[in-house]
Amino acid sequence: MSLSALRRPAASGKAEWLTVFLHGYGSSGADLMSFADYWQPSMPDVAFVAPDGPQATKDGGFQWIGKRPAGDPRLYDDAVAVAPTVHDYIDAELARENLDASRLALVGFSQGTVMALHLGLRRTVAPAAVLGYSGGLAGADKLKDEIVSKPPVMLVHGEQDALAPLYGMMTSVKALSEAGVACQGIPIPGLGHAVNANALIYGARFLLSAFAYRERHGA
16 A cells, blocks of 8 residues: 655755654644654754555544544554554655665654554664654553564653643653663643644754764664
8 A cells, every 4th residue: 555645855965864754633744744844954864754644534634543542452453453554655765765774763643653653663673763742652561572673762742632641641651661662751831732842842852862873873
């Protein structure tokens, strides 16, 4: 299955890193590609790609997995079902940019964060970074048996998020840390189920530091 996507080439003309955006329910790649407007000036060697989820929603937009409440065990089952399609897509995008799999960053929002975590922890080569907004880990009880790689993870979450409560971020950070993943959770005061300027700044700093670390130390 092919996924439609928006692409933004590296501003320098030669990509050294690839950031893949994974959007939330009923959204599209275009929504998260707006993050690149803020990040690209400080990341000239990063190419950005924002695919649409494989399934159209009845409300418009797309989805990766079903619209389910945070903590629903079916989120994990849905992620398992769609993961091969998204892995293949990511591999093809890395090949398009002629990049090694270690030069990947996954950035998700809401159910896109569920997917970014699910994929990033199970890729044969660890991504340089996994950044998630307003979402968390699905199937935490299965992680220790299934984890393949341990990329650094940052989760950024609004303290006033009513759709995906902050508690989910806290439990995700705990589960990731217990599985040996270097993980940090950043609560944003006054923020709901959204991303604001402060959240983007935290994310940019994390990605830049993760790229620098990988450049220096390798996969």
